[in-house]
Amino acid sequence: MLNPAWLRSFKALAAEGTFTRAAESLELTQAAVSQHIRQLELQLGPLLIRRPRRVELTPAGQALLAYCDEVARADRCLATRLADANAMQGVVSVITPGSVGLSTYPRLLDIQRETPGLVIRHRFAPDDDVVTAVLDGRYELGIVSRLPDDERLAAESFCEEALELVVPKDAVVDDWEGLVRLGFIDHPDGQAMATRLLSRWYPGKRSIADVPVTGFTNQIALILEPVSRGLGFTVMPRHARRAFLRQDEVRVLQECVPVVDTLWLIHRAEWAMSARARHVVDELHRRLAAADRAAA
Template sequence: MFNAQYFRTFVTLVETGSFTRTAQRLEMTQPGVSQHVRKLERYLDKPLLDRQGRRFTLTEAGRRAYDYGLRLFAEHEQFRHSLDDDALDSGECRIASPGSVGLMLYPYILGQQQMHAGLTVNYSFAFSHEIVGDVLAGRYDLGIVTEPVRHPDLDCVAWHQEALCLVVPADFAGTGLAELMGIGFINYSDGVNHARSLLRSNFPEEFRSMGQFRRQGFTNEVAMVLDAVARGLGFTVVSRLVLETSPWQRQVKELSLSRPEYETLHLVTRAGTQMPRRYVRLLEGFREQRLQELYGHGEQPVDLA
């Protein structure tokens, strides 16, 4: 029969290297330690120790049992913390978002994880429709999507807004729609919708539809779309999160426009569930940091209440 205590005793024995010290640490008798090891060997049907008097070395099965024991108790601690919805700095967070959000949110969360050893994060980069399916299936507790979701089994609330940026090659000299039509458009999964919104707002008399622009290519990875722009292949419209995290920032530039438009990010959870406090803290911390950064760019916060 499986007994986690036998694994606990064995792991402690390997770490201390001594039956006596193991008995002291676990407040057991030394014969009790030996009995636990023998019962674990019987359960696994493999010798775990090569005994040489009072000394021992691990067999191959012993090394594998020790590694398994470490994983077993680490997963146990993660599970135990995950049940505590009131914990701010410990437990597991399972989050999915598009790349446009995750390029900055995921590094922020990793920084929080470095500061709080009890916090673990499983983060997935995915498209919005995949995120909705994963939250519905329980694979992730929280999804971040760029469009509102209406589903009877999901709750969806607006969370944060990022400005849309019209991005052109660094040597682009134009300022109007005609020049943009001349270089063409680089598309990605949300590209047409974002470009339509921004161009319609800023060129109301000239803009009719995205069909006016020659399509210069498509990528399903938003992090890579600015590579094409940097090579002079066309323009695109992305959220500021993408522009600020791009390795091609010096090879592109944002075209200044008079009317701002925004990408609204929405939080998706299963209906009727209360988000644990650790999620709330991560999301509020990131949003607060972004608002402080955006003030430095001269932008104004958007009230989503």
């Protein structure tokens, strides 16, 4: 096993680029850092190309740096497991897409408020970033809209999310032409979501690309602002629509069977979900189910 002090010096050198800055960051002498690197190179071969201004890693050095990251992830995993003696204390980190995040984050805060000692760390991100963050060990839990095909991830069904066509409360929309007259409020996923839903509702009609765009925002929490002011319609996930505070200013059209996606909860498959994370997930399931019953 490689000496942890040697690995810390190597990782600092890779990050800082020079022996002087690495030594300063570790509060060691430059001679100590040089000795650690020398010991590693005696065992592993050349790890560095020493340039005048900055060291460069050899392929062996790159492999050792990746190993250092793996050790750091294993240390975090061990700390999580050792902290599981009390399921009601510690950090639960969750990363989600915007729509379901708008619905779950307030409930996560409610759970934290009711559970002294529990700390919630949440981030909004698209599906690909969610998967990467969970694989890298930066977040314990993630929610994605596509079931990941990666054996390193464990996945379970979390909830369902329907796409909805939302119009201003007083809008008269009897057919496809009514939507065209109203105009489309677009967002980053708007075209894809509208195509999936409207192709089922209005088969044989032209595509959403033929509907005039009367607004755009990349903030999911603000998509219904222009809709509520009569500036157009949009297609968005139900969780995002329910998070809008002024529900009386918009209306959901229900023309036919909705398009419904399954959202998946993911975590690293190599180790069990922490007890406190399991508690949070179970509480979220319960509260989301209660919200669905109340809205029915």
